[in-house]
Each structure stands twice: as structure tokens, then as C-alpha cells.
Amino acid sequence: MYILRLCCIAVITAVCALILKNHKSGLVPLCLTAGGIIMFLYAFDYLTESVEFIKSFTEGAGIDNDIIRIIFKIVGIGFLVELTASSVKELGFESTADKLVLCGKIIIFVVSVPILNSTYKIIVSLIELV
Numbered sequence: 350m351y352i353l354r355l356c357c358i359a360v361i362t363a364v365c366a367l368i369l370k371n372h373k374s375g376l377v378p379l380c381l382t383a384g385g386i387i388m389f390l391y392a393f394d395y396l397t398e399s400v401e402f403i404k405s406f407t408e409g410a411g412i413d414n415d416i417i418r419i420i421f422k423i424v425g426i427g428f429l430v431e432l433t434a435s436s437v438k439e440l441g442f443e444s445t446a447d448k449l450v451l452c453g454k455i456i457i458f459v460v461s462v463p464i465l466n467s468t469y470k471i472i473v474s475l476i477e478l479v
Contacts, residue, residue, distance in 0.1 A: 351395050358388050381439075389432070419464055423457050 362384025369376045400421075407417050430453030434446040 351391075355388055355391060358384065358391065362388075378440075382436075385432075385436075413467070416464060416467060419460060423460055426453060426457055426460065429453075 362381060365384070366377050366380045369380055403417065407414070430449060434449045434453075437443075437446040437449065
């Protein structure tokens, strides 16, 4: 049901932008930005339910909270970079958007290094058990 509402918001935003395009073309970017923000906030509300589930799951499984924070940080960086790059592309600056995506990938790699370190420690401890 959430996705249907989200799609309705997107269609309403697009129709409003088309109407404004013919009458007041200067307001089209504002309309699209407002629609995007509304969609993002709506999806973010849905995300909070999933975060609560993941918290309870990780507590039950005994997974370190730092690892989960890093994973959420990586996902957040990815979403933010993709959203920003798409917006920059819509404005006609594709090369800047591509550079932003590349920088986002580099940042995600750097942020994920503690997960690699943690995985290495787990593998070493398993080898020592043998």
C-alpha cells in the first residue's frame, strides 16, 4: 500500500510540473523538488519501521551495533549520492553528477574498511579454532 501512495505522489508531482511548464516554467524545478522531498519524507517514515525490526534482530543475533551503524551509513551515503546525482543530471550537468557518484563510491569504500577488518578477525578466529 505504501508503494501505491508513493507512486500517486510521483504522478501528482509530474502532472503539476507539466501544468506549470506551460504557464510558469520557472516554478517547475521548485515543484519537482517539493514533490521529491514529500516522497522522500514519506519513504523515510516507512523506513523507521524496518529499522526497528533490524534493531531487534541484531540484538537477538548478537551482531555488533557498530557494524550495523556502518551498514546504515553506507546505505545512507549511497541513497544521498544517487538522489543528488540524479538532481544534478536533471539540471544538465551530467559530468558533475558522474564525479559525485565516483566520489560517493570512494567514500563508501573508506567507510566499509572496518567491516572488512571485522570480517578478517572472524576468519582468523575461526582458523585458530581448527
